[in-house]
Amino acid sequence: MVDFLTSTIGLSGWLAWTLAATVSAVLILNVIAGGALVFIWAERKVSARIQDRLGPTRTGGRFGWLQSLADGIKLLAKEDLMPEGADGMLFRLAPYVSFCASFCAFIALPFAFDVVGQRLNVAVFFVVAVLGLEVFGVILAGYASASKWSLFGAMREAAQVVSYEVPLGMCVVVPVMLAGSMDMVTIAEKQAGWFWNWYVFHDPFTFVIFWVYVTCAVASVNRAPFDLAEAESELVAGFHTEYSGLRWSYFFMAEYGSMFLVSAMAAVLFLGGWNGPIPVATLLGFSDGTGDTAPYLIRLLGLANLVGKASLGVIIMMWIRWTLPRLRIDQVMTTCLKYCTPIAAVMFAGAMLWQIGLPGGLMPGAGRPGGEIREGWLEGPGGRAATPPAADETRDVAQVAP
Amino acid sequence: MMPTIPIAEGLAGSVLPLAAINFHTLFFLLFAAIACGAAVAVVAADNVVRMALYLVLSLAATAGLFFLAGAEFVGAMQLMIYVGGTLVLLVFGVMLTAQAPFVTMKSGGGDRLLAGFVGVALLGMLVLAGLSVPAWRQPASGTVPEPTATPLGMSLVGVRVDQPPAGQPEGAVRSGYLLPFEIVSVHLLVVLVGAAYLARAKRRKTPRAIEVAASVEPPEAVAEHAAIGRTSGAGSVLTGGSA
Amino acid sequence: MTLPLAMSALFAVFVTEPVSVAHYLVVGAILFTAGVACMATKRNALGVLMGIELVLNGANVNFVAFASPYLAADGARSLGLDGQVIALFVILLAAAEAAVALAITLNFYNNHATVDVDRADDLKG
Numbered sequence: 001m002v003d004f005l006t007s008t009i010g011l012s013g014w015l016a017w018t019l020a021a022t023v024s025a026v027l028i029l030n031v032i033a034g035g036a037l038v039f040i041w042a043e044r045k046v047s048a049r050i051q052d053r054l055g056p057t058r059t060g061g062r063f064g065w066l067q068s069l070a071d072g073i074k075l076l077a078k079e080d081l082m083p084e085g086a087d088g089m090l091f092r093l094a095p096y097v098s099f100c101a102s103f104c105a106f107i108a109l110p111f112a113f114d115v116v117g118q119r120l121n122v123a124v125f126f127v128v129a130v131l132g133l134e135v136f137g138v139i140l141a142g143y144a145s146a147s148k149w150s151l152f153g154a155m156r157e158a159a160q161v162v163s164y165e166v167p168l169g170m171c172v173v174v175p176v177m178l179a180g181s182m183d184m185v186t187i188a189e190k191q192a193g194w195f196w197n198w199y200v201f202h203d204p205f206t207f208v209i210f211w212v213y214v215t216c217a218v219a220s221v222n223r224a225p226f227d228l229a230e231a232e233s234e235l236v237a238g239f240h241t242e243y244s245g246l247r248w249s250y251f252f253m254a255e256y257g258s259m260f261l262v263s264a265m266a267a268v269l270f271l272g273g274w275n276g277p278i279p280v281a282t283l284l285g286f287s288d289g290t291g292d293t294a295p296y297l298i299r300l301l302g303l304a305n306l307v308g309k310a311s312l313g314v315i316i317m318m319w320i321r322w323t324l325p326r327l328r329i330d331q332v333m334t335t336c337l338k339y340c341t342p343i344a345a346v347m348f349a350g351a352m353l354w355q356i357g358l359p360g361g362l363m364p365g366a367g368r369p370g371g372e373i374r375e376g377w378l379e380g381p382g383g384r385a386a387t388p389p390a391a392d393e394t395r396d397v398a399q400v401a402p
Numbered sequence: 403m404m405p406t407i408p409i410a411e412g413l414a415g416s417v418l419p420l421a422a423i424n425f426h427t428l429f430f431l432l433f434a435a436i437a438c439g440a441a442v443a444v445v446a447a448d449n450v451v452r453m454a455l456y457l458v459l460s461l462a463a464t465a466g467l468f469f470l471a472g473a474e475f476v477g478a479m480q481l482m483i484y485v486g487g488t489l490v491l492l493v494f495g496v497m498l499t500a501q502a503p504f505v506t507m508k509s510g511g512g513d514r515l516l517a518g519f520v521g522v523a524l525l526g527m528l529v530l531a532g533l534s535v536p537a538w539r540q541p542a543s544g545t546v547p548e549p550t551a552t553p554l555g556m557s558l559v560g561v562r563v564d565q566p567p568a569g570q571p572e573g574a575v576r577s578g579y580l581l582p583f584e585i586v587s588v589h590l591l592v593v594l595v596g597a598a599y600l601a602r603a604k605r606r607k608t609p610r611a612i613e614v615a616a617s618v619e620p621p622e623a624v625a626e627h628a629a630i631g632r633t634s635g636a637g638s639v640l641t642g643g644s645a
Numbered sequence: 646m647t648l649p650l651a652m653s654a655l656f657a658v659f660v661t662e663p664v665s666v667a668h669y670l671v672v673g674a675i676l677f678t679a680g681v682a683c684m685a686t687k688r689n690a691l692g693v694l695m696g697i698e699l700v701l702n703g704a705n706v707n708f709v710a711f712a713s714p715y716l717a718a719d720g721a722r723s724l725g726l727d728g729q730v731i732a733l734f735v736i737l738l739a740a741a742e743a744a745v746a747l748a749i750t751l752n753f754y755n756n757h758a759t760v761d762v763d764r765a766d767d768l769k770g
Contacts, residue, residue: 017425090455113644121550122478127480132490136458139493143451143500162490183553434672441679450689457695460676464702466670468732474734480705483736488698488743495747496691508688517685525678532670541663541716542674549714553726554733563725569763580731586737593741600748604755609702630650 017205024117028106031179036256037068041312043318045206049199050322078245085146086242094244095250098137102161102257109264110185112274112302123184124176125162127265128169131220134254135161142239154239156329157222159227163333171213174206174351175199175269184265188273193278200270203358205350210270212344217262219332221255224321225334256314263313264306271309274302430470437463448508451500454493461485473550558583669710677703690750690760694743702740708732 041056044067048055054066108123110116120126133368135158142154178199179187191197200210219226229239240251267273281298327335440460461484468477533539537644553564560578680699687693710716712728754760 014425087449088453090451093455120474122474125475125478125482125551129478129486132482132486133462135486135490136493139490139497140455143497151497155494158490158494162487165486424665427664434665438672438675438679441676444695444699445679445682445686449692453692454697457698461702462697464676464706467669468709471709472715473670473709473713473729473732476705476709476729476736479733479736483740484698488740491747492691492694492698492741495741495750498751499754501690508680517682520685521678521682523672524681528674528677529671532674533667535667536749538666539668543715554729557726562726569659582734586734590737590741593744597744597748600745601751636680 011192019260028103028117031105031106032253034259035260037072037316039064039256039259039314040068040071040252042274042315046315046318047322050319058340070247075245075249080247081244083146083242087144087146090140090144091242092133092247094137094141097140098134098254099250099257101130101133101137102254102261104133105261106257108184109261110188110268110273111369112299113185113189113306113308115299115303116185119183119185122182124172124182124187124265124269127184127261128165128172129260131261132162132165136249136259137254138239141243145239145242147242150239150241153229159383160228160336161220161222161228161265162331163336163353164340166215167212167336168216170341170344170348171209171216172265172269174209174348177348177352178202178206178355184268184273188268188275191272192275193279194271195281197275198270198272203351203354205347205354206270207345207396209347209351210266212340212347213266213270215335216340216344218317218320219336219381221258221262223255223259223317225327227326228329228332259314259317260310263317264310266313267306267309274299274306276302276305305385426470430467433463433466433470436460437467446481450496451493454489457492458485458489461489472549474549474553664716666710666713666716667715669716673703673706673710675703676700676706679703688761688763690753690762692748693762694746694750697746698739698743701735705732705735708734708735 007070033324037397039348041064045055045063054145055371060066068101070078082088097159107117108120108126110119128186138154139158140163142151142158175187176182181187191199195201199206202206222229243251253353281301440456440463443456444460447456461480465477465480465485468474468480481519508579553562556563556578558579560580562576562578654694676699680701683699685696687696708724708728708731712724712726712732712752713739714723714725716723741767750760753765757764
């Protein structure tokens with residue numbers, strides 16, 4: 001985009017970069033905010049149908065399309081309260097910390113080939129790291145509410161999120177190992193083709209790891225059946241009890257943003273990303289199977305594909321929420337430390353041994369060979385790197401005045 | 403759009419000495435200001451919870467500095483381990499011990515004056531030392547291939563694939579970092595076990611600080627509840643923080 | 646008082662230069678000094694621990710600055726990978742040390758119901 005702005009429209013360098021960054025930021029903000037709007041409506045409809053009722057049917061037509069908008073307007077108009085003993089600065093800061101952590105993780109998430117805020121070489125690591133920062137908003141909110149039960153709820157939720165980062169990290173390492181790179185664009189690009197190229201079908205260990213990832217991701221974003229903080233808000237008090245109106249809606253947007261993010265990560269890492277189950281574009285002749293040569297419309301198709309997979313993941317999370325009963329805190333910790341972590345470790349070892357023993361996969365010719373080159377300069381031009389790094393990815397450092 | 407572009411550039415030209423904004427410098431100054439400002443705020447704050455918040459800001463800004471310097475892996479590691487692990491641990495400790503009389507504790511005036519003198523002297527010496535070598539003050543120029551995390555990962559397994567820095571003979575054998583990697587792994591395991599043991603909750607005979615609730619609930623239930631909360635909190639946090 | 650004059654002159658020259666290793670060194674120095682001041686002045690044991698984290702962070706900034714290929718005058722004179730790996734190990738060991746220090750603090754709190762380091766004088770005299 002920067003090249004387009006500088007060469008075609010003729011803006012100077014700094015203005016072009018500022019505009020490009022602004023466009024990216026606004027787009028990501030719209031993904032989170034618009035996604036939250038749609039998912040709140042979807043949650044009410046899904047929960048209603050599971051509970052054998054209809055859900056919103058009046059606001060904006062038969063299906064209640066505008067219910068989320070009405071909720072948003074109501075939240076904007078609410079009185080802005082703060083408890084008397086609360087620490088003012090921390091109380092005001094907490095929702096934004098949560099929201100910023102959720103927003104920053106979207107920077108590294110690719111929506112199609114090279115349709116990404118910033119293509120980082122350590123994208124997977126960055127996303128998992130930034131998701132772990134969301135817990136600060138929770139802790140600050142719990143402390144600043146000046147309520148003992150609020151603090152206990154926040155501590156339990158923070159302990160849960162921090163504990164589940166360990167098996168989450170181990171689950172996420174398996175596709176990184178299979179692809180040979182932490183770059184999410186590369187990982188999704190390696191799964192191009194038919195659906196048996198997806199990493200979830202690569203070997204049985206990765207299949208199990210996918211389900212462990214789903215469990216850890218659901219726990220990491222504090223969704224049912226791991227939603228003790230929200231449960232305590234029904235019973236006693238949770239960390240966002242003292243929040244009302246727009247501040248509360250920031251927590252909510254952060255939660256739905258994180259749900260969409262972990263679903264999109266699951267799609268990119270395990271379910272082929274923007275590559276569909278059937279390579280329509282390749283079959284119709286529009287592209288030759290590699291993302292970097294695909295025309296723009298094919299990339300848009302891939303974007304729709306990824307958003308569809310991520311939305312499916314979010315709806316499955318909602319489905320689980322309204323089906324399964326809630327876990328106690330000791331059950332949550334037991335699941336993490338006694339089940340998820342050892343299973344993830346053993347499956348990681350298994351996937352590694354599978355890569356060593358059967359690098360070509362079970363079906364000859366169906367998968368990609370395991371020894372394929374990921375970084376072109378390491379082993380020579382034998383494999384198909386997404387873009388050859390030596391020629392295209394030098395960074396011009398000489399931007400300073402001499 | 404056309405008439406506004408010269409205006410914008412003119413504004414920028416009048417505000418800044420450079421003809422164009424160098425975003426590298428701009429973001430460096432932004433992150434450096436946040437990091438240093440938050441570090442000074444840690445020293446200046448009295449409320450220990452606010453100190454923890456300022457420390458989080460400072461370390462997150464330092465991670466940004468790492469990203470700007472091209473150390474992407476170290477920056478992500480800083481965010482995940484330092485900010486997301488160690489500081490969460492610290493904030494847990496702050497919450498567990500932040501009873502009202504301990505939240506603000508000030509030291510004596512003489513101590514602070516002496517620390518101020520020593521601090522200023524140390525800062526002056528370090529800054530002078532840092533600015534003294536001319537080779538360190540020359541800005542960067544030229545093109546550098548974009549670094550990936552693969553050489554770092556390979557070196558941790560013991561294989562060095564990066565180019566040797568200038569000044570070393572070409573065929574020099576450079577060691578990998580496999581041994582320190584293994585040592586640090588065992589070290590972390592030892593720390594995990596030791597910290598979990600050290601911070602275990604002991605059965606108390608008298609209730610600690612929740613005197614208000616003690617009048618409502620029997621003391622043993624309160625102590626047990628606090629002990630279980632601390633065990634689950636401390637134990638699991640230490641698991642998550644040390645890994 | 647030529648020393649502060651010299652320092653301020655150096656600073657004035659320094660701020661107008663493009664970013665180089667020296668800039669990172671100054672940031673590292675400020676973080677280090679803030680950490681030392683924090684360690685020296687705080688009565689809360691957790692405040693002292695925060696000072697330790699700042700000190701280690703200042704050192705890390707120095708390591709990464711020397712290791713960066715972007716900041717060196719010509720990219721081949723930087724420390725390269727070694728500086729980044731050292732910074733990595735510093736982060737790991739700082740996390741381990743923070744865990745142990747926090748465990749000690751919690752143990753102290755369990756026994757004495759305070760985290761005031763001035764009250765840790767059982768072995769005094």
